[in-house]
Amino acid sequence: MTDVSLPPASAALQGLAFLELGERLRQRGQFAAAASVALAGLGHYPDVADAHDLLARIRTDQGHDAGAIAAWHAALECDPGHVGARKGLAFIAFRARDFTTAERQLELAAMQAPHDASVLAALDRVRSVQPVSAAEDEPRFTDPSGGLLLYDLQGMRLAGGIGESDDAALADAVAAEAAGLSREAARAARLLGLGRIRHLVLETADARVAVMPVAHDAALLLRRGAAIPIGRLLALAGRAAQAADDWLGRMR
Amino acid sequence: MRVLEPWVAAPLTEFLGESGARVALVMTSAGQVIAQHGFTRSLDVMSAAALGAGILATTDELAHILDARTGFGAVVHQGVRQGVWLAGFDTPRGRWIALVVFGPESSIGLVRLFFARFAEQIARAAPPLVPAREVLAEGFERELDQSLRALFGAS
Amino acid sequence: MNTSQWHDALRELTGVTGVLGALIVSADDGLVVAETAMDELATADVAALAAAVVSRAGRCTDAMRAGVPSSLHLAAEQGALLAMAGPPPLWLVAVARHDAELGRLRLLLRDFAGALR
Numbered sequence: 001m002t003d004v005s006l007p008p009a010s011a012a013l014q015g016l017a018f019l020e021l022g023e024r025l026r027q028r029g030q031f032a033a034a035a036s037v038a039l040a041g042l043g044h045y046p047d048v049a050d051a052h053d054l055l056a057r058i059r060t061d062q063g064h065d066a067g068a069i070a071a072w073h074a075a076l077e078c079d080p081g082h083v084g085a086r087k088g089l090a091f092i093a094f095r096a097r098d099f100t101t102a103e104r105q106l107e108l109a110a111m112q113a114p115h116d117a118s119v120l121a122a123l124d125r126v127r128s129v130q131p132v133s134a135a136e137d138e139p140r141f142t143d144p145s146g147g148l149l150l151y152d153l154q155g156m157r158l159a160g161g162i163g164e165s166d167d168a169a170l171a172d173a174v175a176a177e178a179a180g181l182s183r184e185a186a187r188a189a190r191l192l193g194l195g196r197i198r199h200l201v202l203e204t205a206d207a208r209v210a211v212m213p214v215a216h217d218a219a220l221l222l223r224r225g226a227a228i229p230i231g232r233l234l235a236l237a238g239r240a241a242q243a244a245d246d247w248l249g250r251m252r
Numbered sequence: 253m254r255v256l257e258p259w260v261a262a263p264l265t266e267f268l269g270e271s272g273a274r275v276a277l278v279m280t281s282a283g284q285v286i287a288q289h290g291f292t293r294s295l296d297v298m299s300a301a302a303l304g305a306g307i308l309a310t311t312d313e314l315a316h317i318l319d320a321r322t323g324f325g326a327v328v329h330q331g332v333r334q335g336v337w338l339a340g341f342d343t344p345r346g347r348w349i350a351l352v353v354f355g356p357e358s359s360i361g362l363v364r365l366f367f368a369r370f371a372e373q374i375a376r377a378a379p380p381l382v383p384a385r386e387v388l389a390e391g392f393e394r395e396l397d398q399s400l401r402a403l404f405g406a407s
Numbered sequence: 408m409n410t411s412q413w414h415d416a417l418r419e420l421t422g423v424t425g426v427l428g429a430l431i432v433s434a435d436d437g438l439v440v441a442e443t444a445m446d447e448l449a450t451a452d453v454a455a456l457a458a459a460v461v462s463r464a465g466r467c468t469d470a471m472r473a474g475v476p477s478s479l480h481l482a483a484e485q486g487a488l489l490a491m492a493g494p495p496p497l498w499l500v501a502v503a504r505h506d507a508e509l510g511r512l513r514l515l516l517r518d519f520a521g522a523l524r
Contacts, residue, residue: 177470178470185460192449194484200482204468204475
């Protein structure tokens with residue numbers, strides 16, 4: 001539904017007025033209309049970082065993280081010092097519990113805007129939730145919302161959850177499917193003569209997922225946001241696998 | 253699973269487990285059933301065996317007409333919810349036929365891969381052929397009953 | 408990209424140090440669509456098994472509500488299998504030894520998988 005009190009899109013595209021129009025529509029929750037305005041504006045002004053930033057914020061509101069990340073990266077290509085894009089990427093990473101990326105993006109934003117209270121407050125917030133003992137977002141397999149799931153190869157959940165949600169039924173369903181994936185991957189590696197499986201990494205538009213064997217009859221799945229580098233994802237999964245191995249040993 | 257030849261059971265069990273196939277029927281090229289898994293009524297088995305042997309015979313003849321000297325490896329019908337794999341393979345007991353039904357949890361590629369292993373295992377596991385006894389009228393019905401019981405259960 | 412260009416791309420992938428073969432696979436039926444590989448690599452088996460892993464991965468990410476997999480990297484003691492999604496149902500798959508240039512292979516796979524569209 002379009003708000004008739006707003007100027008028509010064609011008129012707003014005069015100059016950069018579309019930015020204000022798009023933002024107003026976004027704030028009113030008219031995301032589809034806001035996205036149309038932003039995209040139309042980008043058609044005329046593809047090099048304006050603020051236009052990409054507007055589109056990214058709309059995509060975030062629509063729950064389309066991959067689209068938001070792409071738009072913020074486009075904004076940074078236009079303007080590498082764009083604070084809004086850094087804050088946005090930090091927000092997405094924070095929501096995916098990728099605290100290291102969130103902190104790095106906010107530090108880059110703070111370098112551009114050292115007196116921006118919102119950036120400094122966000123930086124404090126990110127640092128406050130990081131584990132004191134480690135700079136990394138160390139996964140904890142006893143925390144259902146930690147994005148780390150431990151399961152046996154029969155598909156039974158042993159501990160943890162898949163992050164963003166502590167829904168036990170959902171975690172159980174993921175454990176069942178992940179066990180099937182672990183078995184399939186192990187069989188493929190064996191039959192292709194590749195030997196014992198070390199890890200499996202999956203990428204989707206919104207997530208990066210590592211699957212790693214633990215002991216001889218269990219495995220773990222670690223989920224993080226799409227922004228996390230694969231090397232760091234594997235390093236985290238490796239540490240989690242070690243901890244899970246110890247935990248399983250004690251439990252048994 | 254029901255088998256007429258006990259040594260077929262282990263390779264067939266492995267094939268079913270690895271390929272994820274839902275139904276399997278192993279028969280001679282004349283349509284005599286050797287083993288079956290997943291069929292619920294004997295009528296289905298008999299119809300499937302006859303039709304499967306007929307389809308493969310037809311395909312072999314088509315290969316002959318098309319001058320495909322090595323014949324066709326398999327006949328595959330891929331449906332939306334399930335597919336059918338029909339292939340002949342050589343054993344020490346002569347040429348056998350397998351009819352395999354698979355769902356979306358499997359694929360033509362997986363069935364092909366593990367069917368090749370199954371055929372190899374059958375060729376290795378087959379015991380030496382015992383010379384056929386003369387079938388006497390008084391023993392024929394009893395042997396037929398035994399075979400049917402083995403394949404379809406006591407009735 | 409036409410089929411001749413597919414084979415050029417596959418040859419380039421197989422030219423990366425340590426790569427045993429590269430193929431375009433139909434993930435729906437686990438069959439090879441195009442391939443370039445060393446003799447010792449059973450590409451039909453690779454297609455079947457890679458498609459099975461891709462299918463399982465899709466079920467897993469679906470259960471996680473994480474969307475559709477766009478890439479998959481299976482690392483094992485003696486080698487690796489990498490797969491990148493092309494236009495459905497095609498996947499670009501490579502098998503490599505453990506000492507292969509996996510980083511470069513990954514980038515090439517991503518570029519070629521995108522160009523398959």
